[in-house]
Amino acid sequence: MNAKAKKFMELNNFSFPKDDWYYGYYYDIQKIVHNCARCGNCRFIDPYEMKVSRFGKGCPTNAYHLFDSYSCQGKMDVILGMLENRLTYDNNEKLLDIIYACDACGNCDIMCKRSRDAEPLQVMLDIRAKLVEDGQILPQHMPIIDSMRKEDNTMLGKKADRGNWAKNLKVKDLAKETADVCFHAGCHVSFNESLWKVGQTAVKILQKMGVDVGIFGKAEACCGGKAYDMGYRGQYTTMAENNLNSWKTAKVKTVVTGCADCYYTFKKLYADQDSKVEVYHLVEFIDKMIKEGKVKFSKTVPLKVCYHDPCHLGRRTDDYVPGKSISGVYDPPRDVLKSIPGIEFVELHRIKEYAWCCGSGGGVREAYPELSQFTADERIIEAKDVGAEAIVSACPWCEAQFNESVERQADRLKVYDIIELVDQAL
DSSP: OOHHHHHHHHHTTOOOOTTOHHHHHHHHHHHHHHTOOOOOGGGBOOTTTOSOGGGOBOOHHHHHHOOGGGSHHHHHHHHHHHHTTSSOTTTOTTHHHHHHSOOOOOHHHHHHHTTOOOOHHHHHHHHHHHHHHTTOOOGGGHHHHHHHHHHSOSSSOOGGGGGGGGTTOOOEETTTSOOSEEEEOOHHHHHOGGGHHHHHHHHHHHHHTTOOEEEOGGGOOOOSHHHHHHTOHHHHHHHHHHHHHHHHHTTOOEEEESOHHHHHIIIIIGGGGTOOOEEEEHHHHHHHHHHTTSOOOOSOOOEEEEEOOOTTTTTTTOOOBTTBOOSOOOHHHHHHHHHSTTEEEEOOSSOGGGOOOOSOOTTHHHHOHHHHHHHHHHHHHHHHHTTOSEEEESOHHHHHHHHHHHHHTTOOOEEEEHHHHHHHHO
């Protein structure tokens, strides 16, 4: 069980059998969904943080469908109907869509915690696990899961090709050597050739910093986070155990990744499996090096940019307390951008814990492409509204989404991973 959810249950005197963590939590979900106030705030961002009403919505699924069942409060009603056997898989053809058509961005979770200490996102993720266990799966998700089972990746690529992005790099092979730091490229960087430069640049910069870094190359495995979000807990556990064993064998003390999804999975989910490996997102590591004087920029990058907060790097990692963000990675990427000579930095209307999602999470990109595209297009419209020449993020999934959206809209807005601008300034 997620440690945060378990703590919540203990504080509220929820009981669960210690020999069956999943069903113990599932049956107590009924108490959680009953506690939903049905206030509707989960559809929006904090009104005190709202700058422009046009960009005041927070839930992409509800904004796309314009129907309450697709909001968090509506899903709570649907889940309650399931738990009380008023809704079954046989008598409601839309039930699976309502549960799966959600990118698990976590905006509803943040908004709920503003007034009630509840766990709506964890409820959603656990109900998905229940659907998968009951065989209520989406066929669109199966190619991804099959690829993870057979080839250790989510991109339908061959495992033997996973290390091609680094074939010209002189870097330690952790399948054969040991190193203090492992750079984990992630599935998207490994198999999307247009993003290879992100991984290559990251390794070169880490080496310039004097970091004892290595990679697993073709032996690298998916983090498993996507499987977890889609409800495939068994597959997630398999991937997690593979990575934890590989790190132990290579004597890895620290893992650095440029993927927000991988960061969240390593930082939060692996911690629940007693991982002791220190985890950094690449922007945290670079920000730390800049502040220690180990990275100095010598070139100017004349560009007006806005920064998109990836959900898994921000609010999904954030142990949120209303009015105070404790652990989401919000400031390091902004500090890095502001330190680059020539950069003019502007904020989007929805930022940090209230950021609008890119649309690629939770299996939505694969199963509901129209919803995914709508979500990405909304963010590009927002970036243009603040006058940015480029939108910058710190996740390959976000970058791929925005590149497709810009191409779809025939727009001139540029899309960068933050590491690319760092490289331009060195």
